[in-house]
Amino acid sequence: MKTIGILGSTGSIGTQSLDVAKKRGYRVSFLTAGSNAALMEQQIREFHPEKAALLNEAKARELKMRVSDTSTRILSGEEGICECAANSGADIVINAIVGLAGLRPTLAVLNAGKNLALANKESLVAGGELVLSEAEKHHAKILPVDSEHSAIFQCLQGKPSNAAVKKIILTASGGPFFGKTEKDLEKVTVKQALNHPNWSMGAKITIDSATMFNKGLELIEAVRLFHVRPSQVDIVVHRESIVHSLVMYDDNSVIAQLGLPDMRIPIQYALTYPERYESPVEELDLAKCGTLTFFAPDEKTFRCIDLCRQAVEKGGLYPAAVNSANEEANAMFRAGQIRFLEIPRLIEAASAAVHNQEHFTIDDVFSIDRQMRETVRALAKV
Numbered sequence: 001m002k003t004i005g006i007l008g009s010t011g012s013i014g015t016q017s018l019d020v021a022k023k024r025g026y027r028v029s030f031l032t033a034g035s036n037a038a039l040m041e042q043q044i045r046e047f048h049p050e051k052a053a054l055l056n057e058a059k060a061r062e063l064k065m066r067v068s069d070t071s072t073r074i075l076s077g078e079e080g081i082c083e084c085a086a087n088s089g090a091d092i093v094i095n096a097i098v099g100l101a102g103l104r105p106t107l108a109v110l111n112a113g114k115n116l117a118l119a120n121k122e123s124l125v126a127g128g129e130l131v132l133s134e135a136e137k138h139h140a141k142i143l144p145v146d147s148e149h150s151a152i153f154q155c156l157q158g159k160p161s162n163a164a165v166k167k168i169i170l171t172a173s174g175g176p177f178f179g180k181t182e183k184d185l186e187k188v189t190v191k192q193a194l195n196h197p198n199w200s201m202g203a204k205i206t207i208d209s210a211t212m213f214n215k216g217l218e219l220i221e222a223v224r225l226f227h228v229r230p231s232q233v234d235i236v237v238h239r240e241s242i243v244h245s246l247v248m249y250d251d252n253s254v255i256a257q258l259g260l261p262d263m264r265i266p267i268q269y270a271l272t273y274p275e276r277y278e279s280p281v282e283e284l285d286l287a288k289c290g291t292l293t294f295f296a297p298d299e300k301t302f303r304c305i306d307l308c309r310q311a312v313e314k315g316g317l318y319p320a321a322v323n324s325a326n327e328e329a330n331a332m333f334r335a336g337q338i339r340f341l342e343i344p345r346l347i348e349a350a351s352a353a354v355h356n357q358e359h360f361t362i363d364d365v366f367s368i369d370r371q372m373r374e375t376v377r378a379l380a381k382v
Ligand code: NAD
Pocket: 007, 008, 009, 010, 011, 012, 013, 014, 032, 033, 034, 035, 036, 055, 081, 095, 096, 097, 098, 099, 101, 119, 120, 121, 122, 145, 146, 147, 199, 200, 201, 202, 203, 204, 205, 263
């Protein structure tokens, strides 16, 4: 029986991961989350982990009281979360934390030589070489959970060497504002931006899908995971979210992975790789889909894609800088403090001030994080 651990178990990916774990009969060695003590209590009673941690200290104390009749040990703070990540009986750990907060836990899992099923793309984008070299040093695998990267990973199975890959083609749903002009976007509301056509996800990534910063993060994620140049990653808008991404080989043959838009397929594949099993997801019926459509992305209106492409081309701390600027701007938009189109403007203006360095440490990443968040707030006068 497989044993898994989940970082971010109360979120969208976290709860779907528990659903997969239940159906596959996996043991759960630990769970962590931000502050949702009530849901964490339910998860502890159902999955009996050895350890659980909440970031919020007061909520962790409340949780400790709620589950004092169980044998689960309750930890708190980022330290408690990293302690779960580093010292557990898990064969594989899912990182489903949102944002740069996932970076230290990602490094802790890899440092312990554990395989990492990675949904938390921000840690790979910002941590870059730090994350990849930690995996290599400790012989730990990083298995993609993001649906596009899971698709690419699946399309690459059986390929003898990377040399034959000409291009990676990332599909994008286009989000709720597909086809809109810059003028239309001036006045869009948080509620409209949170209304994603195909996927039900956490709030931060849903806004990133509306700005298409999410596709920019995924471009960087693809460069890191599959060792390709940024110019080898194409993006195509595919409204139906059935084709999850594609690989073009040197002979111009293109392999795609298809399925209904349900994260439990990529989550399960990351956990069972290289094997496959029955999943709770419905069969794809192509005749029912009827038409699948593809469009070039409008990168002039959705400028976040190019901001990310430029950041990965510059390298060093730039990807971390644009990621942190976006995290702050995304949160400010959700809080009603700035308008939608200020998100790309603030990211561009804040990252222009970055003094880049090619090689960096984790402290440099968190120092650029603080700097970018302050700059974004100062520029927005918030
Ligand atoms: P979510 O907001 O639904 O859940 C986030 C989880 O992280 C929760 O358990 C929350 O308690 C915890 N958390 C939040 N802040 C934290 C902090 N500072 N420290 C520790 N824990 C914290 O988010 P989600 O939609 O599940 O996304 C999680 C990650 O997966 C993101 O990186 C996202 O980009 C990626 N992802 C999500 C989807 C999806 O369908 N939801 C698809 C692809 C990739």
